[in-house]
Amino acid sequence: MTPLEIANRKAWYGSQFAAFERNLNGGRASSVHRTRRASMERFNGIDFPTARSEDWKYTSLDPLLQHNFAGYSAVEGLAPAAVEPYVWEDTPHYRLTFVNGRHTASSSRLPEGGAPIQIRTLGNVLEEDPQGIEDLLRSMPEAHDPFTLLNTAFLLEGAVIDVPDGMAVDKPVHLLFLSAPDERALVTYPRVILRVGREARVSVSEHFASVTPHVHFTNVVTQMAVGADAVVHYHRIQDENPNSFQIGLTQIVQARRSRVHSTVVTLGGRLTRNFIHLVLADEHIESTLNGLYLTRGRQHADHRTLIDHAKPHGTTHELYKGILDGHSTGVFNGKIIVRPDAQKTDAKQSNNNILLSEDATVNTRPQLEIFADDVKCTHGATVGRIDEDALFYLQTRGLNAEAARNLLTYAFAGEILERIQVPALREKLNARLRDRLQH
Amino acid sequence: MLEIRNLHASIDGHEILSGIDLTVRRGEVHAIMGPNGSGKSTLAHVLAGRPEYVVSQGEVSFDGRNLLDMTPDVRACEGVFLAFQYPVEIPGVNNTYFLKAALNAIRKYHGEEELDAMDFLQLVRERMKLVEMDEELLKRSVNEGFSGGEKKRNEIFQMAVLNPRLAILDETDSGLDIDALRIVARGVNTLRSADNAILVVTHYQRLLNHIIPDHVHVLVDGRIVKSGGKELALELEEKGYDWTRETAAAPV
Numbered sequence: 001m002t003p004l005e006i007a008n009r010k011a012w013y014g015s016q017f018a019a020f021e022r023n024l025n026g027g028r029a030s031s032v033h034r035t036r037r038a039s040m041e042r043f044n045g046i047d048f049p050t051a052r053s054e055d056w057k058y059t060s061l062d063p064l065l066q067h068n069f070a071g072y073s074a075v076e077g078l079a080p081a082a083v084e085p086y087v088w089e090d091t092p093h094y095r096l097t098f099v100n101g102r103h104t105a106s107s108s109r110l111p112e113g114g115a116p117i118q119i120r121t122l123g124n125v126l127e128e129d130p131q132g133i134e135d136l137l138r139s140m141p142e143a144h145d146p147f148t149l150l151n152t153a154f155l156l157e158g159a160v161i162d163v164p165d166g167m168a169v170d171k172p173v174h175l176l177f178l179s180a181p182d183e184r185a186l187v188t189y190p191r192v193i194l195r196v197g198r199e200a201r202v203s204v205s206e207h208f209a210s211v212t213p214h215v216h217f218t219n220v221v222t223q224m225a226v227g228a229d230a231v232v233h234y235h236r237i238q239d240e241n242p243n244s245f246q247i248g249l250t251q252i253v254q255a256r257r258s259r260v261h262s263t264v265v266t267l268g269g270r271l272t273r274n275f276i277h278l279v280l281a282d283e284h285i286e287s288t289l290n291g292l293y294l295t296r297g298r299q300h301a302d303h304r305t306l307i308d309h310a311k312p313h314g315t316t317h318e319l320y321k322g323i324l325d326g327h328s329t330g331v332f333n334g335k336i337i338v339r340p341d342a343q344k345t346d347a348k349q350s351n352n353n354i355l356l357s358e359d360a361t362v363n364t365r366p367q368l369e370i371f372a373d374d375v376k377c378t379h380g381a382t383v384g385r386i387d388e389d390a391l392f393y394l395q396t397r398g399l400n401a402e403a404a405r406n407l408l409t410y411a412f413a414g415e416i417l418e419r420i421q422v423p424a425l426r427e428k429l430n431a432r433l434r435d436r437l438q439h
Numbered sequence: 440m441l442e443i444r445n446l447h448a449s450i451d452g453h454e455i456l457s458g459i460d461l462t463v464r465r466g467e468v469h470a471i472m473g474p475n476g477s478g479k480s481t482l483a484h485v486l487a488g489r490p491e492y493v494v495s496q497g498e499v500s501f502d503g504r505n506l507l508d509m510t511p512d513v514r515a516c517e518g519v520f521l522a523f524q525y526p527v528e529i530p531g532v533n534n535t536y537f538l539k540a541a542l543n544a545i546r547k548y549h550g551e552e553e554l555d556a557m558d559f560l561q562l563v564r565e566r567m568k569l570v571e572m573d574e575e576l577l578k579r580s581v582n583e584g585f586s587g588g589e590k591k592r593n594e595i596f597q598m599a600v601l602n603p604r605l606a607i608l609d610e611t612d613s614g615l616d617i618d619a620l621r622i623v624a625r626g627v628n629t630l631r632s633a634d635n636a637i638l639v640v641t642h643y644q645r646l647l648n649h650i651i652p653d654h655v656h657v658l659v660d661g662r663i664v665k666s667g668g669k670e671l672a673l674e675l676e677e678k679g680y681d682w683t684r685e686t687a688a689a690p691v
Contacts, residue, residue, distance in 0.1 A: 393527040395511035396487050396520070397541035397597065398548070404512075407540065411531030411580075 088424035101188030291320035295328035473658035518604030624649030
């Protein structure tokens, strides 16, 4: 894109913000709105990144920036029957459903009084407890990229989940973000805020899907503050249609002896950027970051993680796997910082990729910045094809070439899926994977 | 059952098999012996359909049908089974799941109904006993982390479940201690019948003490230079392969 086109796109978001403000009415006087405006001003002061920017070297934003996305949906939710295919059957769970960014109460299932968890929509919390939200925003790492700034500028709807100290949440939480067709191509700015108290346990899954193959854009920010000795299972499923765009930032700040198990599964999207920024803010923290991306056609999936070992005795294990077919492209960038204070850090990172076609490509890049001397850090990346010996072996037992190839691909992906602790989610993803592998 | 006529095969432009003729009838056990590099394993893999090998001349028919025209999976469905010298480790593919998929693919090929989980499990339990295999191995990924002996037993176990008409055992004795060798051989002997045939490819005679062949062929430089009965194996053990080389070179 030319500089003029980029300037036009920025102006477009500026005009959208003006329209957004007009619709807020009374909300414009709140302190949160000052935060929004400040964010918009910072957005105006920077440019969208190009390939010259180190962090965007392998991901071109051109396909995304070609669209003028509109910010408001005319669609009022979806009928429960349209939501049903995405719902976890037979598994008791809590659920918040959003359609085109708006909360759809009829398809949500909220905890009743006395439940070990509080789940609210951001819209409600902004009215009830704006100060709490502001405090949390300030406690998280500051982001400087244009998309996070836009998300904050348009902060309005999303999920706020609070787990009090010592509470083990009895049911997993399913946050369902559905996109339905609208007269215009829409952008949504969901914000998920998760505050987990000391010694609390919770499982949260964010699931993004589109009900038809229309163009849309999801710009999502998730912020997670994990208390001491808490355990969090976190899942991000990107299953939006192959014409859609998604840019997501997940910030996780962990306190002493807490554990986070994160799994990202990307199946959809024309262009997906998934960035997890993990801060090990105290000692004896353990985190696992797992990822799986399956791309085909013209899909592009960019996964990056920034793991910040700030304190001693931190353990992080990271495994991202990619399966790329067609003309699709993938990027993995795993950065690990070990600060001078973070002695006895144990960080392990792997990224393994299988290319199913001659035209698929992947760029994988580990980045280790180690400033402590008594640490154990390993990283490894592989890019390969289906193992021909294994393929032949399976064929000599009677499986045809396609079945054998699918079985091997499925097995490669299975290593990530089998680690998911929510059976309903694991089964749904297994079924999606089987669908995908049968072309 | 198996007719090989003037078979020539090469890999990366190097000819390995230079005119093999061999006839195997139903109910027979044939041993193919020969020194390292003589082409024994190549013959086994060409029969199974390994794509890296190019057949430049000759014919192979299996029950009157052209075997060389079939993909490896069709050969398997028709009843050809290769027990690998080096069974492949396949992480993430469960042994039981794999075997069930294979068995049902073969059944489907023959227009038979797929076995349900119960019937399959019963069959598997029964066949495991043949090779005294630990049931734990069924729950693991195919061959992953198996010892050399466990891998070889797993091959014969698969053979027992899939029940092929022609089993090709490629150096099944290599890497086996004497106890494991006995177990594997007993498994093979139990599967011997008047309807199927076995091709035993081996460097050493010792396996043939346990699996007694009807015919022994000596392969040298890609050709069968000598054929005989089971006593030929003993003669080879005594005199070494150089002896066959000399006889082969001698004018007839």
